[in-house]
Amino acid sequence: MIDPHGRVVIVGGSIAGLTAAEELRSRGFEGELVLVEAETETPYARPPLSKAVLSGKEEPDDARLPSFDHLELEFWSGVEVTGLDTERKRLRVEGDDIRFDGLVITTGARAATLRDHGANEGDAPEVVLRTMNDAIALRNRLREGDDIVIVGGGILGMEIASTASALGLAVTVVDRIPAMLGAVGSHLSDLVMRCASQAGVTYTIAPDGARLQNAGDRVLVHTATGTLEAGIVVSSVGCRPNVEWLMSSGLAVTPGLVVDERCRVTPDIVAAGDVVSVAGGRRQPHWSNALDQARTAASALLQGDGATPYDHRPYFWTEQFGLSLKIAGNGPPTGEPTMLDGSADDLAAILQWVEDGRPVAAAALNRRIPISRLHNLAGHH
Ligand SMILES: Cc1cc2nc3c(=O)[nH]c(=O)nc-3n(C[C@H](O)[C@H](O)[C@H](O)COP(=O)(O)OP(=O)(O)OC[C@H]3O[C@@H](n4cnc5c(N)ncnc54)[C@H](O)[C@@H]3O)c2cc1C
Structure with a gap:
């Protein structure tokens, strides 16, 4: 619990961070609010990046989050936090320390790659989609490209497949299991597989996974049963929580930052969104989870045990085919x-x-x- 006139720093200026700021103010927090964000972009929503922004139906500015001028916060953009001292209540940034009374950690996640999984040992170019810059770069490639292989048939991989096939590219998806099976179960997975096939997408199941190799202006994708190749290869193999900056802080990370039922790490430090591991170490990297946890986290910072515990109600949406x-x-x-x-x-x-x-x-x-x-x-x- 913190002094409602104290200084709260939020690290990570995306949906969870901004929702926490909104909630702190609406609950009467009158102190100093500082939002620190590593990217230099004006905060934006990620869901359109694989849908309307990627297809070109919307421009990047259409994905910006609403203005936060009314929150009277200091927005430090382009500033990466590199360390945390929980005893002294200090954050480390290049050449400086930032003091806080309360801390909200909303550093989200980044795209995992096949290189992370040991399946790209060479220099094969891997495209990922996580940031606005990634989306603009992939959109430009799709406009010029003829064919694409997407490694990973999860929600994001299938959205990219849908957008790419609608733009006229020859699309192949490779995964160990059928499309989105781990997220939506077999009934809806079958349905998505049928719709993808009707759209002309080839879906290859490779139980032993895929491995990339650079072949000049093409990329080879090796599986146990054969080799595919394409001008663009996208890795859509999950996301990793941004917790490296916390490694020397002594806080528990398994693999996300561990929080209690009120999204607290300590009484003065809370966390929300894709960076967090919930019950049993499981992460819920979805939009509504980021919103709900951010609200819980902010209220726990102000009310402590008086805050309503996080109501874990998994929900997500997708648009494809x-x-x-x-x-x-x-x-x-x-x-x-x-x-x-x-x-x-x-x-x-x-x-x-x-x-x-x-x-x-x-x-x-x-x-x-x-x-x-x-x-x-x-x-x-
Ligand atoms: C392409 C795409 C499409 C998606 N579509 C859907 C969808 O349709 N439905 C759905 O439910 N979910 C979707 N999601 C998931 C959803 O967008 C995320 O769950 C949500 O963005 C999580 O918000 P967050 O604020 O926790 O983290 P993030 O959005 O990851 O934001 C974290 C922020 O912290 C910053 N940061 C990280 N480390 C530091 C540091 N050390 N110092 C300072 N700043 C730092 C990052 O730059 C980033 O801006 C999608 C995700 C992607 C990538």
């Missing part, structure tokens, strides 16, 4: 869902999964539905 899919539930649903409304054949339905007589997940496919209703159908209260 003409599908707008919203899904709520703990982990990928298994088994066949019940159609509550519409039909999956018509690609417009509300689906619910029930286990042992209890709802465990729900999805809206090309249907408008209040998120609160979807949570109810998923058994979240």
Whole structure:
């Protein structure tokens, strides 16, 4: 708990950081608020980067987060924090120390690469999509390219596949498992595989994974059953929490920063969003989780044990191959869902999964539905 007139520093100026700032002010925090962000960009939302910004339907400025002038915070952009001293309550930045009474850690995550996974030992160029600059660079490549291989058929990989195929490129996706299986379960994975195939996307299942090799202006993608090649190879193999700057702080990192049920690391330090590991070390790198945790974190900084604990209600959405899919539930649903409304054949339905007589997940496919209703159908209260 901190003095409501003290000095709060937020490290990481994206959706979690700005939501925490908004929540602190709306809860009456009148002290000094400093937001430190490593990038020099005006804060932006990442979801459009793989959708409308990548396709060119929207410009980068359309993805900017709303103005935060009303929050009366000092915004330090282009400043990377490199260390934390929890005893002295100091952050390290190049050539300086930043003092804080309360600290909000919202440093998010970065794209993992095949090199991280030991599957690109040479100098094969790997394209990733995490930042605005990544999106602009990939968009330019897609405009000129003929073919693309995407390694990783998760949510992001399939969104990139969808955008690239709509732009007319020959698209191949390679993964160990079917598309998005680990996120949406077999029923919706089958549906996405069908829609991707109808859009002309080739999906290659390579249980032993893929390995990259540089071949001049082409990249070779080796799997156990053969070799693919393309002018553009995108790695979409997950994200890694930005925690390296915390390594000497003594805080627990497994692999994200560990927080309690009120998103606290210590009474004066809270964290939210993609940087965080929730129950059992699991991370939830999705937009609504960043918002919800940021609100909890800010209130815990001001109210301590009086703050309402974080209500863990997993939810995310994706748009690809003409599908707008919203899904709520703990982990990928298994088994066949019940159609509550519409039909999956018509690609417009509300689906619910029930286990042992209890709802465990729900999805809206090309249907408008209040998120609160979807949570109810998923058994979240
Ligand atoms: C292309 C893309 C599409 C997505 N689409 C969807 C979607 O459709 N639906 C969905 O639910 N989720 C989606 N997501 C996930 C969602 O965008 C993230 O969950 C969300 O951005 C997490 O917000 P965050 O603030 O925790 O972290 P981030 O957005 O990662 O922001 C962290 C910020 O901290 C800064 N930072 C890091 N280290 C330091 C440091 N040491 N010093 C100072 N600053 C630092 C970074 O520069 C960054 O700006 C998508 C993500 C991507 C990349």
